Amino acid sequence: MKITGKTKIVGLFGYPVTHSLSPLIHNAAFEKAGLNFIYLAFPVKSSNLGEATRAIKALEMVGVNVTIPHKQKIIQYLDELSPEANVVGAINTVVNREGKLAGYNTDGEGFAESLREKSFSLKGKHILLLGAGGAALAISFSLLKEKPESLILTNRTLSRAKDISKKLASSRGEVKMEIVEFERRNSLPRAKEIDLLINTTSLGMQEGHPAPINLEQFSSSLFVYDVIYNRETELLNQAKRLGMRYQGGLDMLIFQAALSFEIWTGRKAPVDEMREALMR
Ligand SMILES: NC(=O)c1ccc[n+]([C@@H]2O[C@H](COP(=O)([O-])OP(=O)(O)OC[C@H]3O[C@@H](n4cnc5c(N)ncnc54)[C@H](OP(=O)(O)O)[C@@H]3O)[C@@H](O)[C@H]2O)c1
Known part of the structure; x- marks a missing residue:
C-alpha cells in the first residue's frame, strides 16, 4: 500500500479497537480493488464520540465502521439513517456524502x-x-x-x-x-x-x-x-x-464488511480476498 497525498481515510470507531480484524479485511479489499484508501482503527472513548464524529466531516474522511460501545450513541451526531438503521436503532457504518453523515446497519x-x-x-x-x-x-x-x-x-x-x-x-x-x-x-x-x-x-x-x-x-x-x-x-x-x-458467523462478518465497502466505494467488494485476509 502506497500512501500519497490523495489517500482517502476510512476508520473504525470503538473502544477498545486493538483486537479488531476490520483493518486487515478492509485494507486487503482496498488493495485488491486498486483503491487509494486506508482503513485505520481509532480508539474513541465515549466522552470523545461527538468530537470524533465531527472530525469525519472536518478531515473529509470517506466514512467509518462503528463498534462497541458506540453503535447506538453515535446516531445523535448523524444527518440521516437507512431504513434498517432506523428500525434497529444501532449502526455499524457511517458514510460521509459531501459533508452529510449517513448511518447504516449492514449486520x-x-x-x-x-x-x-x-x-x-x-x-x-x-x-x-x-x-x-x-x-x-x-x-x-x-x-x-x-x-x-x-x-x-x-x-x-x-x-x-x-x-x-x-x-x-x-x-x-x-x-x-x-x-x-x-x-x-x-x-x-x-x-x-x-x-x-x-x-x-x-x-x-x-x-x-x-x-x-x-x-x-x-x-x-x-x-x-x-x-x-x-x-x-x-x-x-x-x-x-x-x-x-x-x-x-464468519461469513456474516465478511458480508457485513463487504456491504460497508460497497457503501463507501460504490463498488462491488472483493469478497474472496476479504475472506482470505480474515482466515490469514
Ligand atoms: N457474525 C457477525 O457478523 C456478528 C455480528 C453481530 C453480532 N455477532 C455475535 O452475536 C452475539 C450477540 O451479539 P449482540 O450484539 O446481539 O449482543 P447483545 O445485544 O448483548 O445480546 C446478547 C444476547 O445474548 C443473550 N444471552 C447472553 N448470555 C446468555 C445466557 N447465559 N443464556 C441465554 N442467553 C444469553 C442475551 O439475553 P438477555 O436479553 O436475556 O440478556 C441477548 O439476547 C455475539 O456473540 C456477537 O459476537 C456476530
Missing part, C-alpha cells in the same frame, strides 16, 4: 447475503431465532424482507423479545410471528416443522459454554446458523453430530 443484510451465497432461500421457511439483542433485531428485520412463513422468537429476558416484535410490527407483512418463553425452547410443540435455527445469543462465545438449545427435537433437515464467529460452538458441534447443515 442483517450481511446475514441474509451469507445465506444467499449458500443457496438457502428464506422464502416460505419456518424460522426459530434465539436471542433478542442488537444482532437479533438486525437479522430479523432483514429476514422478514425475504418473506418466510413464520418467525418464532425466544430470549432469556422475554420482554426484549417482545420489544423486537413491536419494532418489527410494521415490517412483518404476512409473516406469522410468535414469542416463546425461553424455558420452553427444548420442547417446542412444532419443532419438526422448523427449517432454520439462528442463535444470536452470546452463549457459546467462551470455552465451556453449553449449547443454547437441544437440537434433538428438530428434523435432521434443520439448518443451524450460529452467528458467533470466534470459535466453533457447542451448538455447531451438536449440529455436526446430528448430520444437520450448519454455518458459523
